[in-house]
Amino acid sequence: EPEVTQTPSHQVTQMGQEVILRCVPISNHLYFYWYRQILGQKVEFLVSFYNNEISEKSEIFDDQFSVERPDGSNFTLKIRSTKLEDSAMYFCASSLLDRGRQETQYFGPGTRLLVL
Amino acid sequence: AQKITQTQPGMFVQEKEAVTLDCTYDTSDPSYGLFWYKQPSSGEMIFLIYQGSYDQQNATEGRYSLNFQKARKSANLVISASQLGDSAMYFCAMSPRGYSTLTFGKGTMLLVSP
Numbered sequence: 348e349p350e351v352t353q354t355p356s357h358q359v360t361q362m363g364q365e366v367i368l369r370c371v372p373i374s375n376h377l378y379f380y381w382y383r384q385i386l387g388q389k390v391e392f393l394v395s396f397y398n399n400e401i402s403e404k405s406e407i408f409d410d411q412f413s414v415e416r417p418d419g420s421n422f423t424l425k426i427r428s429t430k431l432e433d434s435a436m437y438f439c440a441s442s443l444l445d446r447g448r449q450e451t452q453y454f455g456p457g458t459r460l461l462v463l
Numbered sequence: 464a465q466k467i468t469q470t471q472p473g474m475f476v477q478e479k480e481a482v483t484l485d486c487t488y489d490t491s492d493p494s495y496g497l498f499w500y501k502q503p504s505s506g507e508m509i510f511l512i513y514q515g516s517y518d519q520q521n522a523t524e525g526r527y528s529l530n531f532q533k534a535r536k537s538a539n540l541v542i543s544a545s546q547l548g549d550s551a552m553y554f555c556a557m558s559p560r561g562y563s564t565l566t567f568g569k570g571t572m573l574l575v576s577p
Contacts, residue, residue, distance in 0.1 A: 378563055389570060390508070390554060395563040403564055438508055442563070451498065452565060454508035 349373045351455035353439050359461045360429055368424045368458045370439030378402070379422045380440040380452060381414065390438065396422065429462045436460075465490045467555050467568035474573050476545045483530070484540040484571045486555030494560035497538040499529065502552040502570070511553075514538055516560070545575045 352371045360366050372379050381393040395402040396414050413425045422441075426433055436459050440452040466489040476482040488497065499511040514522045514529045522529040530539040538557075542549055555568045 380563060380565075382565070390556075390565075390567040392564045392566070397563075405564075436506060440508075451510055451513050452563075453510055454500070456505075456507040459506070 353455035372441030376441035382438045383435040465566040469568035492559040
């Protein structure tokens, strides 16, 4: 069964460093997402991406964050200058979503980011 | 704006029994989708079941069913014949129709005992 994959599974970085989290969405999916989950808290939406551009973004997704689809398979989240409060589990998700219909988002296993 | 409320921080159930996890929601959107996800201790988010707001019947997926009461704005997850592997955090989520943002509740931790 096709699944979303994410690398790395864990990332430790120093405050102020740049990190890139990588995702390979399900191959025939059209919409891609990033969510984060701070330890012990609920999952929060960051950004959605369709047709090589951001479709929606939340207040959390400020100028420190960027997303990119550098090739036909990868989808990346970059945090330019990490802060302590960026420590969280980051989930990538994808869906077949066609505007006007409802489609399920399938999540990857997550990348656990720890900023020291 | 959408809001999901899960009032049960933790639930205990014995193996083979049924359990209901509560979820209420608030939205002004006329059309929306409701989802349940399972998060085991390993951390991944596993899709369980989906209910559309205009679906006539309650959704079922194997041992999972969704008790959807639109007038009460509730979408409770029912797990029949609980198994030890069902021990996990369960999240209710919703999305307005045609949009991609999922709004999650805080989750309910389910523990299944032998």
